[in-house]
Amino acid sequence: MLLHVLNRSPATSEVYRQALAAMGPDDRLLLIEDGVQGAVGTLVARFAGLEGRLYAQEEDLVARGLAPLCAPSVVRVDVEGFVLLTEEAQRTVSWF
Template sequence: MKLHIVNRAPDAGRAVEQALSAMTAEDRLLLIEDGVQGALPSQVDGFADIEGRLYALRDDLEARGLMGRHDERVKVVDVDGFVTLTEQAERTLSWY
């Protein structure tokens, strides 16, 4: 299992699309920085194929006023949880 990290908003370029196409059925995806915009209910349908494997970083949601506005299907992790995700994954890939 690999962890894919996306720091770009769905509206900015193709990072999300590229990350999704490089994912296998077990891989997980973590949204950080502007990537957390993808956790909004209006955006989250773009991640329908990986439901249950989508995470977003709490600090970055909070800093943007998006904490609580995010879709409940997105699992929110703090930075400690980010490290845990990297422990559990054999490798990480970043898409920016």
């Protein structure tokens, strides 16, 4: 399993498409920084099919005022959860 980390908003960048294309069936995607915008509203639909494998950094959601808007299908993780995801992964791939 690979952990893909995306820090760009799918509203302003197309890099999320590259990340999705590179993902295997067991890989996970973690949204951080501006990437957490993908966890709210209609943007979360861009990650359809990743239920249970789509994560968002809690601190980044809070910092942007998006925590109350986070879709229920997105798994929210704090810093400790981020560390756990990296420990479970064979490799981590960052998408900027």
